[in-house]
Amino acid sequence: xxxxxxxxxxxxxxxxxxxxxxxxxxxxxxxxxxxxxxxxxxxxxxxxxxxxxxxxxxxxxxxxxxxxxxxxxxxxxxxxxxxxxxxxxxxxxxxxxxxxxxxxxxxxxxxx
Numbered sequence: 001x002x003x004x005x006x007x008x009x010x011x012x013x014x015x016x017x018x019x020x021x022x023x024x025x026x027x028x029x030x031x032x033x034x035x036x037x038x039x040x041x042x043x044x045x046x047x048x049x050x051x052x053x054x055x056x057x058x059x060x061x062x063x064x065x066x067x068x069x070x071x072x073x074x075x076x077x078x079x080x081x082x083x084x085x086x087x088x089x090x091x092x093x094x095x096x097x098x099x100x101x102x103x104x105x106x107x108x109x110x111x112x
Contacts (some may be wrong), residue, residue, distance in 0.1 A: 003052060004045065007069040017105075019077065019085040030095045035085040042081050046074035 006012055021040055026034035053067045 003063060003066060003070070004048070005066060005070060006045070006073050007066060014071065019081060019084075023081075026084075026088045027091060030092045032085060032089040034089040035081065039078065039081040040084050041098065042074060042077045046071065046078060047112045049074055067070070085112065 006015060022038050023035055026032060049067055049070045051066065053071065056063065056067070
């Protein structure tokens with residue numbers, strides 16, 4: 001059974017670097033859809049890991065701990081990419097002079 005093991009430190013560092021670079025790109029060109037693509041990619045990875053743990057056969061039960069770590073890391077990346085999307089969306093809205101999708105985090109963005 002193939003598992004995309006993101007609990008491996010090298011994979012974790014590479015995914016974090018790719019996420020930071022894509023969010024920086026989205027912030028520089030002021031396009032929130034790039035951050036949304038990152039968010040959807042991590043959501044798909046999360047769904048994939050949950051489906052793998054739900055359909056795990058008896059012979060692969062030793063992989064539960066690895067999959068559990070992967071799911072926890074997936075949630076962290078989803079949280080990071082969600083806040084990144086909201087941040088870039090706010091930047092894009094201010095640059096284009098339009099209303100942001102969600103202004104409920106304005107108090108947070110003022111402190112960042």
